[in-house]
Amino acid sequence: MSEFEMVVGLEVHVELKTRSKIFCSCPTRFGGDPNAHICEVCAGLPGALPRLNKKVLDYAIMTSLSLHCEVTKESRFDRKNYFYPDLPKGYQISQLYAPIGRNGYMDIDISDPAGSSAVKRIRIHELHMEDDAGKLIHDETGNRTMIDFSRCGVPLLEIVTEPDFRSPEEVVSFLTELRTMLKFIGVSDCKMQEGSLRADVNLSVRAAGDPVLGTRTEMKNLSSFRAVSKAIGYESARQWEIVRNGGTIDRETRRWDEEKEASFAMRKKEDAAEYKYFPEPDLPVLRITGEKIDELRCVLPELPQDRRKRYIEELHLPEYDAGILTANKEITVLFERTAEICGDPKEASNWIMVDLMKLLNDTGTLPEDLKIRGSSLGEIIVLVKDGKVSRASGKELLKAAFMEDAIPSEYADQHDLWLISDEKLLEEIVEKVLENNEKARNEYLAGKTKNFQFLLGQAMRETKGKADPGLLRKILEEKM
Ligand SMILES: [Zn+2]
Known part of the structure; x- marks a missing residue:
């Protein structure tokens, strides 16, 4: 003491x-x-x-x-x-x-x-x-x-x-x-x-x-x-x-x-x-x-300490997340809009706490100077969740929205980031891969289960890594 x-x-x-x-x-x-x-x-x-x-x-x-x-x-x-x-x-x-x-x-x-x-x-x-x-x-x-x-x-x-x-x-x-x-x-x-x-x-x-x-x-x-x-x-x-x-x-x-x-x-x-x-x-x-006092009380926004409490109790976010998300007005506004658009507060928090914070640190940007809008980040999260773009492409979209306020769907068009979720097209690709890999297929059918990963990899390669992975796996399972 x-x-x-x-x-x-x-x-x-x-x-x-x-x-x-x-x-x-x-x-x-x-x-x-x-x-x-x-x-x-x-x-x-x-x-x-x-x-x-x-x-x-x-x-x-x-x-x-x-x-x-x-x-x-x-x-x-x-x-x-x-x-x-x-x-x-x-x-x-x-x-x-x-x-x-x-x-x-x-x-x-x-x-x-x-x-x-x-x-x-x-x-x-x-x-x-x-x-x-x-x-x-x-x-x-x-x-x-x-x-x-x-x-x-x-x-x-x-x-x-x-x-x-x-x-x-x-x-x-x-x-x-x-x-x-x-x-x-x-x-x-x-x-x-x-x-x-x-x-x-x-x-x-x-x-x-x-x-x-x-x-x-x-x-x-x-x-x-x-x-x-x-x-x-x-x-x-x-x-x-x-x-x-x-x-x-x-x-x-x-x-x-x-x-x-x-x-x-x-x-x-x-x-x-x-x-x-x-x-x-x-x-x-x-x-x-x-x-007069009542009138001004009405225009006061929810205070950071009250928001922190609400994030923990109602949105079930960890105390740590709630602390960081309310430490700064710009981050709070971004989080709330993102969560509203994507409908998933925890996911919105993850993207902000991990990916966005990293961008802020790497570029030395102050939260006050943030260009990215909550509507953009919300859209990116939905695109990744729905399998329209990969998680890696999601990060690329985030970076583009962060650096130049790019609109995610337009940027994905311009840079060909969409995953292939056209079932017909994926079926054709899978059939072609199976034809070219007869031996691996037969071995699989005879019990060599690890060949499944090999065939999946071949099909993914055929799409240049652009297939919706869940959908491709499902089609391959069916075709086998
Ligand atoms: Zn004066």
């Missing part, structure tokens, strides 16, 4: 996938020339008034519901005041006193790889809406810093957990599950490398079994799950080293340096009071009705 315990909570910032910004109609597109997408509202010019993008509120409520949060009936915005060059207004519009969602949870899988399956509930403290700041661009040659305000006003959700994590693995499991869920409900792309999912880690340590919480630090600038995991390992070891030697931890914000694989003190951690929060006077109170 470890001598110390880490206590970790997360603040996850999620960029919402709306077309326009949270308080103005500027586009939210990633990239483009610096400062191409700004107006007087998001650039913070005096006198400009914000108006809430309705879609942002819808997405915030949908996310609250998916995280089992209570939706606040009278939610409000507040100003968080601080000075920083990337913040032209001099304050961020956020929610402190009445955030949109509170008291939720998400269950994460903490099964150990050896086999025992276990679930842990991570409590969600709150979820609130806010606007993003601009981006500082440091010019290495000229020793200057420039500001791109295009990101100002991009809508964010901040999801704050309770300090329920006890290991980096639990944190990564939560972030993975959260990302899958947010993509499923369609509110965010969750691309960590583009900054649309950012996690800050609050961490403290204490002697194992000690009920009192230690002083925590906050770590920022974590741009991948790997960085999150490494940073937690590093920071917990750093803190424990200090505590064990009788030192004290400073309450501070630290920056993770990916290259040096170490965290560095950035600034003393601010208290909420230092931000001089006050209610945002330019935006009205949000009165959210029960009808």
Whole structure:
């Protein structure tokens, strides 16, 4: 048993996938020339008034519901005041006193790889809406810093957990599950490398079994799950080293340096009071009705965790299959359509888990970029099951559909992949083979049973391997 315990909570910032910004109609597109997408509202010019993008509120409520949060009936915005060059207004519009969602949870899988399956509930403290700041661009040659305000006003959700994590693995499991869920409900792309999912880690340590919480630090600038995991390992070891030697931890914000694989003190951690929060006077109170909540609950798709359960209980898929098929929205959609077309969920799962996953790995393709449609894969499975094409040709069709969205039946026509299932034609071929192999036939009739395989092989060769094997065997049996 470890001598110390880490206590970790997360603040996850999620960029919402709306077309326009949270308080103005500027586009939210990633990239483009610096400062191409700004107006007087998001650039913070005096006198400009914000108006809430309705879609942002819808997405915030949908996310609250998916995280089992209570939706606040009278939610409000507040100003968080601080000075920083990337913040032209001099304050961020956020929610402190009445955030949109509170008291939720998400269950994460903490099964150990050896086999025992276990679930842990991570409590969600709150979820609130806010606007993003601009981006500082440091010019290495000229020793200057420039500001791109295009990101100002991009809508964010901040999801704050309770300090329920006890290991980096639990944190990564939560972030993975959260990302899958947010993509499923369609509110965010969750691309960590583009900054649309950012996690800050609050961490403290204490002697194992000690009920009192230690002083925590906050770590920022974590741009991948790997960085999150490494940073937690590093920071917990750093803190424990200090505590064990009788030192004290400073309450501070630290920056993770990916290259040096170490965290560095950035600034003393601010208290909420230092931000001089006050209610945002330019935006009205949000009165959210029960009808509104019900309406949004209705448009929510089935969540990944519920689907996983249904695949196991109703489709009788193994837990392992169900986990993989629901880990990604594109794969889930492909699976469900495939299973619908071919009418055989287990077969659909096999083709995806084995053949399609291999293609994804071999070509380094992300599931997001999948071209193949469920209707195509479903058709391929039916063709193989019905003996219209061989299993090997089925794989060839899958590859063609995967690479270039080929239509299976057309591709089979063009590449002559159809198996011969014309009984008349196969009968003629079998008769010819029997005539040419009198001796083998007579030996078979005299009891040398293994000659059957030989004759079957000859007939198959005659069709260049294109006969429906079941049908050919049946005809040969009859003719003998
Ligand atoms: Zn704007």
